[in-house]
Amino acid sequence: MPDASLLEVKGIDAFYGDFQALFDVSLSVDAGQIVAVIGANGAGKSTLLKSIAGLRHPHRGEILFDGTPITDAPAFDVLNRGIALVPEGRRLFPSLSVEENLLIGGQSRRPGPWTLARVYELFPVLAERRHLPAPALSGGQQQMAAIGRALMSNPQLLLCDEISLGLAPIVVREIYSRLPRVVTEGLSLIIVEQDMMQALRAASHVYCLQEGRVALQGPAHALTRETISAAYFGV
Amino acid sequence: MQWFNVVLQGVLIGGLYAMFAAGLSLIFGVMRLVNIAHGDLIVLAAYISLIVTQAMGVDPLTSLLLVVPVMALIGYALQRGLLNRTLGEDLLPPLLVTFGLSIIIQNGLLELFTADSRRLQAGTIEILTFQVTQSVWVGALPLIQFGVAVAAVAGLQALFYKTALGRAFRATSDDQSVAQLMGLDTRHVFAMAMALSLAIVAIAGVFLAIRTNFDPAIGSARLIFGFEAVIIGGLGSMWGTLAGGIILGISQAIGAQIDPGWQLLAGHIVFLAILAVRPQGLFPKVSG
Numbered sequence: 001m002p003d004a005s006l007l008e009v010k011g012i013d014a015f016y017g018d019f020q021a022l023f024d025v026s027l028s029v030d031a032g033q034i035v036a037v038i039g040a041n042g043a044g045k046s047t048l049l050k051s052i053a054g055l056r057h058p059h060r061g062e063i064l065f066d067g068t069p070i071t072d073a074p075a076f077d078v079l080n081r082g083i084a085l086v087p088e089g090r091r092l093f094p095s096l097s098v099e100e101n102l103l104i105g106g107q108s109r110r111p112g113p114w115t116l117a118r119v120y121e122l123f124p125v126l127a128e129r130r131h132l133p134a135p136a137l138s139g140g141q142q143q144m145a146a147i148g149r150a151l152m153s154n155p156q157l158l159l160c161d162e163i164s165l166g167l168a169p170i171v172v173r174e175i176y177s178r179l180p181r182v183v184t185e186g187l188s189l190i191i192v193e194q195d196m197m198q199a200l201r202a203a204s205h206v207y208c209l210q211e212g213r214v215a216l217q218g219p220a221h222a223l224t225r226e227t228i229s230a231a232y233f234g235v
Numbered sequence: 236m237q238w239f240n241v242v243l244q245g246v247l248i249g250g251l252y253a254m255f256a257a258g259l260s261l262i263f264g265v266m267r268l269v270n271i272a273h274g275d276l277i278v279l280a281a282y283i284s285l286i287v288t289q290a291m292g293v294d295p296l297t298s299l300l301l302v303v304p305v306m307a308l309i310g311y312a313l314q315r316g317l318l319n320r321t322l323g324e325d326l327l328p329p330l331l332v333t334f335g336l337s338i339i340i341q342n343g344l345l346e347l348f349t350a351d352s353r354r355l356q357a358g359t360i361e362i363l364t365f366q367v368t369q370s371v372w373v374g375a376l377p378l379i380q381f382g383v384a385v386a387a388v389a390g391l392q393a394l395f396y397k398t399a400l401g402r403a404f405r406a407t408s409d410d411q412s413v414a415q416l417m418g419l420d421t422r423h424v425f426a427m428a429m430a431l432s433l434a435i436v437a438i439a440g441v442f443l444a445i446r447t448n449f450d451p452a453i454g455s456a457r458l459i460f461g462f463e464a465v466i467i468g469g470l471g472s473m474w475g476t477l478a479g480g481i482i483l484g485i486s487q488a489i490g491a492q493i494d495p496g497w498q499l500l501a502g503h504i505v506f507l508a509i510l511a512v513r514p515q516g517l518f519p520k521v522s523g
Binding site for chain 1: 402403408409410412414415416417418419420421
């Protein structure tokens with residue numbers, strides 16, 4: 001692994017009130033890499049992504065992006081530095097049209113390849129429905145819009161929280177089939193999934209969280225189903 | 236013909252009420268903040284205009300060139316420095332803080348300007364009238380006031396639906412934390428909304444002060460007219476707010492025609508009737 005990773009999470013602890021959600025979690029992502037974070041419900045996956053995105057701030061530990069500490073940076077600042085989160089449950093702005101949702105993502109004015117036209121090229125169905133209010137889209141289309149909205153900020157690192165949640169398998173496969181094209185534009189990805197197999201197919205490196213701790217990590221091809229299952233369920 | 240005149244005058248004054256209401260509606264829509272000091276800020280704008288007209292020898296309408304940006308700046312600073320800290324899950328803290336602010340503004344104005352009634356003098360334009368029919372005359376000033384109110388509402392509507400700032404307002408109103416994830420600094424977005432609200436307050440304050448006498452204590456009555464217009468029109472629609480102001484204005488004019496003592500009462504009764512029959516207002520925001 002090269003010395004300077006794009007993202008370096010070093011030993012963070014995170015709390016919800018008195019409940020500790022993350023214990024000494026470390027993770028690193030290199031430029032152009034797809035990293036999967038898997039784990040059961042409540043393992044701390046979403047908390048980890050929110051901590052990186054600046055929605056929550058860890059009580060201990062450090063987060064470096066491109067060598068700069070972003071541990072206590074607010075979310076809008078983290079986005080402007082080049083980290084975008086596709087939130088769990090999509091969370092499009094309901095009173096905005098599809099196109100307006102995408103434009104909100106583009107308001108950061110970071111330079112880069114992603115424009116409205118490029119997002120519509122990636123997800124043609126969004127172009128047809130761009131003037132509809134966001135809630136009029138199907139679940140899969142909403143997920144595409146949420147990914148497009150994040151891409152519009154031209155991030156260097158895209159965080160995807162449970163993008164397959166609540167979607168039909170065929171739709172999930174369609175969305176995942178577009179991810180390699182996103183990576184060829186020079187992005188790095190962190191994919192958080194409960195659907196282990198989907199994540200393993202897409203990622204080159206896997207972290208498995210269990211009750212807030214990293215239970216297992218390694219290159220995706222080196223991990224067997226058995227070791228992952230053991231780490232996932234903690235048996 | 237007499238009733239035509241009554242309704243016409245009610246419509247024209249309704250424009251002023253709509254301007255009282257537009258700023259309130261905007262703030263509540265974007266950040267769920269009920270600004271109890273709104274009426275006192277209207278009076279503050281009137282006093283700032285008084286200072287400008289006296290110090291620079293300009294007429295009140297020209298003073299708007301200065302009063303509007305000054306009030307907008309006050310709004311931005313107020314939101315960043317004070318009100319942003321009160322926003323959260325609970326609606327009560329901003330309510331209490333703006334209530335306190337209302338008392339501070341009233342007493343501050345009382346110290347500086349005494350309780351004497353003041354008036355802004357707009358010159359000959361105040362008595363300029365046009366004849367509509369044989370027995371109906373319309374003043375130039377109420378016409379200008381109504382025109383400005385329609386322009387302000389149309390401008391706000393366009394800003395909300397056609398500009399990046401308006402998009403940011405709507406996105407922040409929908410979901411604050413996702414708005415931040417998309418790079419919007421919500422503290423700044425809220426401060427811009429308050430700046431815009433007080434820019435409209437400035438216009439409303441100056442027209443109010445040309446129309447009628449003012450002193451430091453008249454703010455709360457204007458706050459009530461503003462609230463009533465917002466509730467009648469329905470939250471979230473600027474054109475609804477204009478309609479709400481006009482309905483309130485017509486109700487008051489008709490009440491006053493029946494018996495001069497009924498002017499305010501008639502407005503309140505119509506407001507209560509609409510609240511009872513249609514609590515969401517006449518023109519609520521279409522969901523979707």
